[in-house]
Amino acid sequence: MIETLSGQPLNVVICGAGKIGHLTTVLFKQLPDVNVTLLGSHPRLPEAYQQHGKRLHALLPNGEMLTATPDCVTCDPAEACRDADVVIITVPANFRADLLARIVPHLPADKPVYVGAIPGFCGFDWLAERELSARPNAVIWGMKDVAHIAFDLLPGQSIKMGGEKATLYVATHRRETAASQQTLMVLLQRLYSAPVVLLPDYLEITLTPGNPIMHSAVIYGLIGPYGQWHARPLSQPLCWWNDCPELGAYYLERMDEENQQLCAALETRLGVRLDSVLPLKQEIIDAYGDQIADAHTMLSVLRTNQAYHGIGLPLQKHDAGGYVFDTQHRVFQEDIAYGLSLLVTIAENLAVSVPYIEEVYRWCSDYMGTSTQDRPDYFPPHWLTDEMN
Template identity: 25%
Template sequence: MKVTVYGGGNIGTKLATHFAETGNEVTMFISKPHKFREHLTVVDQDGNIIHAGNLDLATNDAKKAFESAELILVTVPAFAMEKAAKMMLPFLKPGVMIGIIPGNGGGEAAFKPAIKKGAIVFGLQRVPSVARLVEYGKSVCATGYRKTLYVAALPKKYTQQCCRIIADGLQMKCEQLPDYLNLTLTPSNPILHTTRLKTLFKDYIPGKTFYDSVPLFYEEWSDETTELLFKCDAEVQNLCHHLNDFDLSEVKSLKKHYENNTVKGFTNKIRSIEGFKGLPTPTVRVERGLIPDLSSRYFTADFNFGLFVIMQVANLVGCDMPNCQSLLDWYEPLRNRQYSEFDYRHYGINSKEDFENFYKQ
């Protein structure tokens, strides 16, 4: 297939390598094409090459990237999704498949005009593995490959086709999800990251609070965070039961995903995950100490385009989520106003009826 990968970061580089390795004609649409080499590699933690492939083209020319593409894999953060959708729209042909990796964050709404034009939009419930750039434009390190990937599409009837293409391109087992909302409501980072940030910085007052040191984000995870996470996770599950016109059986509880349903067990599990070790909490050093980095994606993506989406769904269908709302209430006075936030109304989804019509197609 003619595959275009939009975004040259961790996941984009990894996906481009895999799809090139499996015999596809791969183009990367990136801002700095001159920094990308033809030969890309994925390595393990010891630096051993485990996947390799050659790019056909690296470009920042939208027409070259999208006009003949049969499959487009979008790996930019959620706040850049609308810009991506608008940029590629003039060049899309009916039948083109657009994959959002991962598929939460409301990105599907940004591609509403593309669907109307005849495009098929699909998403993965989670990324195929943890990935970290080794060298921009050349290599990425991947750990913790998932046993199975889960895919959903809009319109729904194309899910099986999209699932098969992902399975072939990544050489990984891939299964269908019954409804796209299984992606939209996946509680992963929108609950995992936001609960951690609140418990770490619950006493933070801009201009007054400074920290000498801050715990590592995952490796020094706390029971306090787990307790709050369990409450918010339960509210997401209740929301899924509230949406009884959809099959949301694959919005898995984080307890089930991490295979621990006790506070202590869950905390120890998060602390022990190899791919999470050493990852710092997003902070900025100023003259008087450390303060939270409010421009970090942990804030600007996981609140603005993670928890915001889930809470808007809850509000549209009249489901109370007090613990999740408490996270937003804490974040609101801290929010960096230069970063946008997701709003269904921006895409013409103003009521429960609009919402159901969009996700039932």
């Protein structure tokens, strides 16, 4: 089957017409024998695409402009998914369940379909298992992080590409066979120029320290009960990392230590190895190396990483002047409501104390106006028992 797939046109569906969706579409269309469909949710997407000559453009870091004509740009899941071989979901975690509900009835039932999320955090494997129950032929996978940085999106028109990951890490749901994993690796290596490495366990994606603890710690350090801007608007727009407060870096390190404790507990309870889940500071240094001017402390790593330079906080103007956080932004609706809450749930199941994570999660949830009990409903109730059997 692997030989056959390698020699035939590959039908890829990109779900989510945001920055990553647009860039991935353009890059994949540079490859031979790859049919690419871009599935969006807004009816203006195909209109904008047609009005601009049915061309998508991607500006590369070296100034080169790539142009692509996808095989289909649509909002119709039936049109998009009927011949899919690979489905890549790029929408935020808080939109994944609705998206899967839209596409599942239209996925082929007579061949393997490789359904993955980029990035694959927030427990995508558990959600996909539930939503894809009617498609046992689906192979569930996720990528540890985005393959490329993308920015300056003009929907249906153009996107700019930033940095590119040197190595890509993926994992599959625990139910998948070695044969399915092998085929997936062949398909992904066909699509991506960077080496693709298969991780032993999906938990390595779920527990990789990233946006959920990074963003929430900075928010807490800035406007939490001990922050400089607690209960008052920011006087001017700030950047995530250039302006990261010392308190935010402190909480980030404490939360990262608790995440490592979760990994250690899971390794003991389940007998798995989560070797790729490194402490966050080391993850950042390994990823960005000489782009970091001062790697001495967590605070200096964040503030002097050139790759992080100038990334603004998601703010909106306050009626009384100044700026406040936009709580509808994905850093709240995805990173905190899904990512951070999942870590709290895992800790509760393991009976591991994570006081810093819980403190930040409780405060951020209250700031958003949501209950800490209002968590994603796809966490398997008997997960730990099932995994141990």
